[in-house]
Amino acid sequence: xxxxxxxxxxxxxxxxxxxxxxxxxxxxxxxxxxxxxxxxxxxxxxxxxxxxxxxxxxxxxxxxxxxxxxxxxxxxxxxxxxxxxxxxxxxxxxxxxxxxxxxxxxxxxxxxxxxxxxxxxxxxxxxxxxxxxxxxxxxxxxxxxxxxxxxxxxxxxxxxxxxxxxxxxxxxxxxxxxxxxxxxxxxxxxxxxxxxxxxxxxxxxxxxxxxxxxxxxxxxxxxxxxx
Ligand code: ADP
Ligand code: ADP
Numbered sequence: 556x557x558x559x560x561x562x563x564x565x566x567x568x569x570x571x572x573x574x575x576x577x578x579x580x581x582x583x584x585x586x587x588x589x590x591x592x593x594x595x596x597x598x599x600x601x602x603x604x605x606x607x608x609x610x611x612x613x614x615x616x617x618x619x620x621x622x623x624x625x626x627x628x629x630x631x632x633x634x635x636x637x638x639x640x641x642x643x644x645x646x647x648x649x650x651x652x653x654x655x656x657x658x659x660x661x662x663x664x665x666x667x668x669x670x671x672x673x674x675x676x677x678x679x680x681x682x683x684x685x686x687x688x689x690x691x692x693x694x695x696x697x698x699x700x701x702x703x704x705x706x707x708x709x710x711x712x713x714x715x716x717x718x719x720x721x722x723x724x725x726x727x728x729x730x731x732x733x734x735x736x737x738x739x740x741x742x743x744x745x746x747x748x749x750x751x752x753x754x755x756x757x758x759x760x761x762x763x764x765x766x767x768x769x770x771x772x773x774x775x776x777x778x779x780x781x782x
Contacts, residue, residue, distance in 0.1 A: 562611035571597045573767040584738045586754040587747045589764035595747040599714045603634040635705035639717040641697045643689040650685040653704045675703040679733045695726025712743040
């Protein structure tokens with residue numbers, strides 16, 4: 556469903572992605588690891604259209620993201636993203652944060668959007684906080700809200716950029732539990748993370764990046780037998 560063919564990404568003179576060739580299938584859970592600055596975040600940001608690729612082809616379902624005619628909103632509807640720092644709207648309640656995009660972009664009615672938001676909040680075990688504001692919640696709780704928001708557009712794939720790196724240790728497990736549940740339900744997920752337990756337990760594949768290149772792309776089991 557997502558394919559990189561000879562993809563190159565430059566930031567000015569800086570070569571951030573070097574000849575990336577990757578294929579992500581529906582229902583796969585892929586963990587991306589590698590040192591800081593190796594291009595992991597850039598790869599995710601290219602998939603959801605936050606960054607443009609410089610050369611090559613990147614297709615998401617039938618859309619070629621490099622094609623200028625491709626409607627970027629179409630891609631963002633297909634691709635949900637969860638960031639390290641949650642990026643919730645501070646002046647909106649939990650429920651409003653989740654309802655915003657479905658009402659604005661998908662033109663759902665408020666009633667529809669609210670019903671769906673409540674269902675998603677229940678899934679991430681946060682329904683009792685639906686009228687709270689983000690600042691009243693722990694990091695782990697905010698991240699679970701961000702996951703619910705990522706799911707609200709009913710995307711084909713959910714991208715995670717170091718979703719637990721900014722969290723207190725005691726709230727990390729709650730977030731990982733939600734991610735494990737989604738994986739079990741068949742969600743396609745690409746996860747940049749240092750959580751080796753999650754990778755070992757949940758990932759189908761592990762991709763190792765360094766210096767803008769993919770150095771390893773293997774089934775998770777093979778990766779851990781022979782790292
Ligand atoms: P990772 O996620 O593996 O830490 P990134 O994809 O964030 O790596 O960054 C890869 C490299 O690209 C880093 O050296 C970073 O400084 C650089 N970089 C990222 N975003 C930009 C940008 N907007 N402009 C210039 N350089 C950038
Ligand atoms: P995070 O760690 O939360 O992913 P970063 O600090 O890596 O955030 O990046 C924050 C923003 O700064 C991103 O939009 C990224 O593209 C940009 N950025 C990262 N590195 C550079 C750089 N060397 N030059 C310019 N912008 C950069």
